[in-house]
Amino acid sequence: MNEQQSLLTLIYNDNPTLLAESGLDIRGITIYRRNLLANAQRALSITFPTIFQLLDSDVSEDLVQQFLALCPPSQGDWGQWGEEFSHFIATSQIAYDYPYLPDCAMLDWHIHHALHGVDQLIDHASLQRLGDSEPEHIKVQLNKNVALITSKYPINDIFYAHHHSEDSQRKSAMLRAKETLTSSVNAEQVFMVFRPEFQPKVITLTESESIFVNALQQQKSLADALDAVSHLNDFSFENWLLTAIEQNLIYQFKAEQL
Amino acid sequence: MSVKNNNILIGVGLRHPHFTDVLTQPKQVDFVEVHSENFFGEGGAALSVLKQTRERYPISLHSTSMGLGSREEIPQDYLYRLKKLTQMIDPFLMSEHACFTWGQQQGQLIHSGDLLPIEHTHASLDRMCMQVDRVQSLLGRELIIENVSAYLHFAQSHLSEAAFLAALSQRTGAKILLDINNIAVNSLNFEGGDIAQSIANYIKVLPIDSVAQIHLAGSSLPATGEFVIDDHACPVSDQVWQGYEQAIQRFGAVPTLIEWDNDLPTWSILIAEADKARALANSILAKGERQ
Structure with a gap:
């Protein structure tokens, strides 16, 4: 595994063996983990404003952490991240308590897309x-x-x-x-x-x-x-x-x- | 669009809460800078504001996700969006960071969501030169590459970041975006904290004509024993202002930007920081001294 792969893996996953082998400073990795979580949380709270207003911050932070692990961003634009969030919520424990959340997330996602969608007027x-x-x-x-x-x-x-x-x-x-x-x-x-x-x-x-x-x-x-x-x-x-x-x-x- | 560089150009980072200000307040800065990825959408209000802003100000497009130092190739979709935005806005400056952002996880391309440090070796320099050449060729524009705040270092590095950037500039024609706060943050976290000395050591390695933009920002003070984080959440520190003096003495009237991304102040406070930069730069330039 090259140095970039090692660092990225350590940011996304807790892997003590790889950490020891890489020789990288855990203090630095901890900062990158915190930054990633904060950036992800900010991005999802913009794309899914209803969900983040409905949930307590500790619950939403937990959800973001799990979602990051399952569906890491792949486009370089946080605004495009989150297409699977509604499905993810539907399969998480929180949907048992609040069954309407997945559909709220789906609505947030479509509104977010419309907000940044192409400007079209009738021909x-x-x-x-x-x-x-x-x-x-x-x-x-x-x-x-x-x-x-x-x-x-x-x-x-x-x-x-x-x-x-x-x-x-x-x-x-x-x-x-x-x-x-x-x-x-x-x-x-x-x-x-x-x-x-x-x-x-x-x-x-x-x-x-x-x-x-x-x-x-x-x-x-x-x-x-x-x-x-x-x-x-x-x-x-x-x-x-x-x-x-x-x-x-x-x-x-x-x-x-x- | 070209901008005459007879006088120093001072700009501010434009963020969403200041959209109304930038369109309605009297023009008080020479340019504004936006994060490219925030305008990757196909349309909508934000893009409309950017187009209106473009009618009033030259725009600097500052990208944060391209990852020019990545071992992975930058995805076509990302570059397509960037090119489209570039053609629409015609920025007078276009910048990115000397970092990596792309990697693989379980066979899937993923993005780091942050500016991750690179090894400063000849091999990584070769790789980054190829990426920069590719992007410059695709966009038909010169890039400006920024030094980063790093929270860890690779033992394999045998070049300083400054030497790495100087060589990158020499080989690709790309210019350098000198972020003085990033040097200060790295100085505090890894070099004992003599910021003035760290800045002096850094800038003397960079050829005088290689620096095309300067960034100024502030960082919150951490708890004792913790790393300083480059959070762009407060005014520029005295030490960074002093570093700016050094930079202007060496590089001359380089376009300068006040970056403020978190805990945003009012537009007037942001403009006051820009005015401070202009006054300081002009006082140095008036003396006509170059190091």
């Missing part, structure tokens, strides 16, 4: 496809910052209870979250992350909206997406389109010969 010219092509030939390319998450927990309320800019809204969201968490029936819901301008938002979708957006995400034609919600009476494409343009959900309409 207005492409709206013309709606007039000059048949729905079966039209595909809707959603904005890259749109993501759907399914959860039986009130993850949007938990998120806003911690991050809404207005105190009254935070309190209301907290009340709703507590009410839902204590209710005996928790049906699955679909949440949508999107970015109207720079600040991502999350909302709960109705069943028809979620089926429709999911179909578009799967690159089904507009006709097929509309067919998927035809049995539900509450869906209006015209209303959805107006809201979608307002919320910056659509990037482009494309006409294709299928």
Whole structure:
């Protein structure tokens, strides 16, 4: 093992034999271990702000330590680290006590991605496809910052209870979250992350909206997406389109010969 | 973008809490420096702020993860992101550290998350020259390589860090970023703590035209018997200011940056540190003395 490999291994792992063989000073290694943990903790607390507000600092430090060992960073940009964090939480002891944490982490991850995602605005010219092509030939390319998450927990309320800019809204969201968490029936819901301008938002979708957006995400034609919600009476494409343009959900309409 | 270097250029490190200040306050520094990796995203508010800042200030891109001294090759994805940012921002300075960051664990490439020290040997110099050549060629730009605070040393090292950097500069055309606080931290931790002497010993090894930037920062005082950590969490110390005088005497009007990363002060306090650097440098430069 070369000197760089030895040092990196000793920072990530406690290995007394390797330490003795390397001749490296444990005081220095201890500093690098502390720095790594502090950097990792800071990075995850930025990417997963809800999780780190929900957990006590000693619990979160422990989680970060375990996550570092299991999924060390590999990209040189702490902002890209943490894709597996939600799954990691789901398999850790803390999820038994707080089963909604993995889904909260998933929401944090998508919001973090949307926050740094590509700046996309609707291609207005492409709206013309709606007039000059048949729905079966039209595909809707959603904005890259749109993501759907399914959860039986009130993850949007938990998120806003911690991050809404207005105190009254935070309190209301907290009340709703507590009410839902204590209710005996928790049906699955679909949440949508999107970015109207720079600040991502999350909302709960109705069943028809979620089926429709999911179909578009799967690159089904507009006709097929509309067919998927035809049995539900509450869906209006015209209303959805107006809201979608307002919320910056659509990037482009494309006409294709299928 | 080129910047005339008739007068000394003084800048500050730009961090998130100062984004509004940098765009709204009167221009009081000559440039700002950001950590490249903080802007590796494809879009969003932070990148938008950086682009707006670029309209007001020359920008120095300071990378912290490239690991030019790594035995592993720097991943393509990292370099792709850096190149994209470089093309977007057109920085007037572009710097990294003389350290390693990449390694393998169980067959997987991992990142150290920190600036890890390298051996200062001819073999590691050869390796780092290759990495620097590769990156400079890819970016089409000259890099500036910074000396680091190290908390351990490799027994195999037979060159001083200063001699290592001087040779690296001579062989690759890269310049040197002289971090005076890093020399001070290493002096306190490993060289008995005569900071003035450590700085004098260091800078006399560096060719006069090799230093293209200076970093000034402060470090918190540790508990007795513990290592000093280069935490950039307080004002520049008197000893580092004295070292800065020595550096300006030797290297002349080199662009200088105040780095402050933790326990951030207000923008006005940061600017006051920059003003202090400018006044000190100008007083030395006015005397026209070079060592």
